[in-house]
Amino acid sequence: MTLIRSKAPLRLGLAGGGTDVSPYSDTYGGCVLSATIDLFSYCTLQRTETGMIKMVALDLKKEIEFEVSAELEINGELDLHKGVYNRIIKDFNIAPFAFTIKTYSDAPAGSGLGSSSTMVVCILQAFIELLNLPLGEYDVAQLAYSIEREDLVLSGGKQDQYAATFGGFNFIEFNADNRVIVNPLRIKKAHIEELETSMLLYYTGVSRSSSKIIEDQKSSLKSSNVNRLRAMHQIKNDAYLIKEFLLKGEIANLTMIMQDAWEAKKKTSSLISNDHIDAIYNKALGAGAVSGKISGAGGGGFMMLFVDPMRRLEVKEALAEFGGEFVNFHFFNDSVSSWKIEKDVRSAHILGL
Secondary structure, three states: OEEEEEEEEEEEEEEOOOOOOOOHHHHHOEEEEEEEEEEEEEEEEEEOOOOEEEEEEOOOOEEEEEEOOOOOOOOOOOHHHHHHHHHHHHHOOOOOOOEEEEEEEOOOOOOOOOHHHHHHHHHHHHHHHHHOOOOOHHHHHHHHHHHHHHHOOOOOOOHHHHHHHHOOEEEEEEEHHHEEEEEEOOOOHHHHHHHHHOEEEEEOOOOOOHHHHHHHHHHHHHOOOHHHHHHHHHHHHHHHHHHHHHHHOOHHHHHHHHHHHHHHHHOOOOOOOOHHHHHHHHHHHHOOEEEEEEOOOOOOOEEEEEEOHHHHHHHHHHHHHHOOEEOOOOEOOOOOEEEEEEOOHHHHHHHOO
């Protein structure tokens, strides 16, 4: 018997977040600087002869099972898993088949690390490996986007699917008609090491729904809110500057401009920050942090703090009162991946498959 495994890296949104969302990207063109890290979404997929489809999200402690069908009902139960299966069957004219799929993620939903989109990419890659589908990186990312945003009608931008599919440091440009260009960045190892040493990743302890924030931003742009539109333009301009500082290894300048980028981001929606986030941010600044920002849409999840490497411990100690959690990470330069494992029946029983 053959098992298919896949894993896809989660990402940090360093700059430009929000400009990848329509209608802004369609009208003005957006750009995002993202970097994947060594936190992942995982998937194990196996064809069976049971006549049943079994889906398990280990981290969510959810399990569903039903008879083989060409289209699974989208009803709020493991819809990411169902959405991928439905499109695979439909787009590639695959006969419905029985299988077991198990997944989990290193980060919770609503973390701001792109966990939902990364899971879609991860599951999609497992089916691609199983069925030997002829899809390139752009195809995978665009299909993942289409499944999540069009089929499942989940609000969000385009950056997460491309970040997980391509991996590494990328400057991604978004234009009208779903035209996306991924520009991989060649950054010296010393510059990456300095950036990593100058960062702390702090989980605020608050999971949030990004859809409300994104819908608020979209509504503002549709209503021609001048101040919020101006803030979006600044976010885009700052992304170009931050990319330049990163490529040149000017990490001190990068951390300083993050202050402006965070202030601009907060102006795009009143839901991006709150009293709890502001208190954490101000406490960190008082303890020696230079700047910081929420990764993802905002409202909670993970906060990136940029610090003098010699003051990391001071910042950590200062935030102890908030009950959050610092998560160690390293930048990860590889893309989504998948592989086959041959298992005998006894091994499969031990694995619970």
